[in-house]
Amino acid sequence: MAEISPEILEAIKEAAKDGKISCTVARKLATEFKVPNRVVGEAADNLKIKIKSCELGCF
Secondary structure (H helix, E strand, C coil): CCCCCHHHHHHHHHHCECCEEEHHHHHHHHHHCCCCHHHHHHHHHHCCCEEECCCCCCC
């Protein structure tokens, strides 16, 4: 697993409500940080944050 930047981790923490973020938000963060969806998924896993309402099966 590649190093996940502190900025991505912080953005996920800020976006998480009740320990969850939506798939839409996760994909938006991946686009903003110019990283693959899986990087955001791994970061969320590391933070014990669940990704909910996944429309595409990305996470």
